[in-house]
Amino acid sequence: MKIAHTDSEYERELTRLRNELLSMAGRVEKMIRESVQALVERDDALARATIDSDREVDLQEVEIDKLCLRILARRQPVASDLRVLMTAIRMVTDLERMGDLAVNVCERALELNREPPLKQYIDIPRMAELAQGMVRETLDAFVAGDAEAAQRVIARDEEVDALYAQVFRELLTFMMEDTGTVFRATRLQSIAKYLERLGDHATNLGEMVVFLVKGEDIRHSS
Amino acid sequence: MKIAHTDSEYERELTRLRNELLSMAGRVEKMIRESVQALVERDDALARATIDSDREVDLQEVEIDKLCLRILARRQPVASDLRVLMTAIRMVTDLERMGDLAVNVCERALELNREPPLKQYIDIPRMAELAQGMVRETLDAFVAGDAEAAQRVIARDEEVDALYAQVFRELLTFMMEDTGTVFRATRLQSIAKYLERLGDHATNLGEMVVFLVKGEDIRHSS
Numbered sequence: 269m270k271i272a273h274t275d276s277e278y279e280r281e282l283t284r285l286r287n288e289l290l291s292m293a294g295r296v297e298k299m300i301r302e303s304v305q306a307l308v309e310r311d312d313a314l315a316r317a318t319i320d321s322d323r324e325v326d327l328q329e330v331e332i333d334k335l336c337l338r339i340l341a342r343r344q345p346v347a348s349d350l351r352v353l354m355t356a357i358r359m360v361t362d363l364e365r366m367g368d369l370a371v372n373v374c375e376r377a378l379e380l381n382r383e384p385p386l387k388q389y390i391d392i393p394r395m396a397e398l399a400q401g402m403v404r405e406t407l408d409a410f411v412a413g414d415a416e417a418a419q420r421v422i423a424r425d426e427e428v429d430a431l432y433a434q435v436f437r438e439l440l441t442f443m444m445e446d447t448g449t450v451f452r453a454t455r456l457q458s459i460a461k462y463l464e465r466l467g468d469h470a471t472n473l474g475e476m477v478v479f480l481v482k483g484e485d486i487r488h489s490s
Numbered sequence: 491m492k493i494a495h496t497d498s499e500y501e502r503e504l505t506r507l508r509n510e511l512l513s514m515a516g517r518v519e520k521m522i523r524e525s526v527q528a529l530v531e532r533d534d535a536l537a538r539a540t541i542d543s544d545r546e547v548d549l550q551e552v553e554i555d556k557l558c559l560r561i562l563a564r565r566q567p568v569a570s571d572l573r574v575l576m577t578a579i580r581m582v583t584d585l586e587r588m589g590d591l592a593v594n595v596c597e598r599a600l601e602l603n604r605e606p607p608l609k610q611y612i613d614i615p616r617m618a619e620l621a622q623g624m625v626r627e628t629l630d631a632f633v634a635g636d637a638e639a640a641q642r643v644i645a646r647d648e649e650v651d652a653l654y655a656q657v658f659r660e661l662l663t664f665m666m667e668d669t670g671t672v673f674r675a676t677r678l679q680s681i682a683k684y685l686e687r688l689g690d691h692a693t694n695l696g697e698m699v700v701f702l703v704k705g706e707d708i709r710h711s712s
Binding site for chain 2: 329333337346440443
């Protein structure tokens with residue numbers, strides 16, 4: 269996201285937009301990490317704190333949208349600045365939804381914490397780690413204007429999908445062998461699904477960075 | 491979406507944008523209806539045709555985004571036209587995702603069609619009908635510029651959520667009583683979840699119509 273304008277107030281607005289986006293993404297990244305930490309460590313307080321922090325993400329979505337609209341109305345940006353604004357408008361939608369998904373993970377974790385542990389979690393924390401890394405690296409790519417880095421992040425979504433399929437099958441086996449596991453296993457399946465969706469949203473962000481840098485729409489191209 | 495411009499080419503562009511959006515929404519509405527029809531009637535061919543039609547929705551997303559970007563770049567719209575464009579950019583994202591969810595319903599329906607029927611579907615078709623109606627009425631509200639109608643649609647999402655909770659619990663009972671139902675019941679839980687998400691996306695569309703008409707951001711206000 270290169271900025272080179274003679275009008276310094278305009279420049280400040282675009283810088284503010286970038287900082288707001290990065291701050292929102294950082295918050296969402298933290299929510300993903302802590303939601304799964306709350307699950308693994310059976311930490312209700314952390315789950316609740318993470319749920320509460322989504323309020324800030326929601327407020328940031330509204331703020332960033334307002335900022336974009338104001339810049340569009342007052343500055344009538346063209347070409348690359350216009351792409352920055354289109355990207356920002358789309359990115360906040362995905363980031364806000366990612367916050368919701370982290371909240372969903374916490375809600376299921378709170379339910380699971382009231383039950384005895386079903387199994388040791390290995391693949392689920394791995395999925396969360398991958399999704400969280402995808403968000404961070406996409407945002408790094410956004411700051412650096414690096415389309416190749418963004419595309420590398422997108423490629424890693426396959427790993428998340430493969431882990432999801434594995435977790436889903438494993439939990440199905442649990443349920444088929446012992447009906448006493450059904451409640452917990454379906455909760456864990458939901459959590460795995462939320463993490464899989466987080467990977468998809470990170471992929472969307474990556475595609476937006478490619479669009480931003482190269483002006484090329486790579487969605488639905490595979 | 492009122493249009494009153496002296497520049498007739500600009501007017502034609504905005505009319506084209508509106509028609510493209512309505513056509514995309516109509517296609518998504520049809521996909522929702524037919525995905526659940528494919529489930530209820532155990533119709534594999536219909537499920538596959540619906541999956542295929544998502545390609546068109548994806549292409550429309552890219553086309554509408556391009557059109558918005560072109561209008562923004564060439565026309566430098568202000569105030570209400572700018573809101574129309576912001577709304578269009580956001581709407582296509584939700585509509586595209588809704589197409590994906592209808593595809594997911596079809597994928598689970600294809601899996602279920604290979605198994606003996608588990609139960610008669612009552613609540614799931616009702617959920618689909620509600621979600622589909624929400625899309626249609628939101629788009630009517632969009633065309634009419636009717637914020638009150640949009641808000642009535644938003645209120646109906648509670649009904650979809652209540653049905654989801656009911657279906658989820660019922661299927662949990664099935665699994666706890668008979669492990670032989672686990673595979674099918676988890677598929678049906680997924681379908682119910684997709685329909686619940688479709689209701690959420692329809693709610694998003696409704697909030698966008700309110701924003702468009704009143705210039706007021708009602709997200710996260712409850």
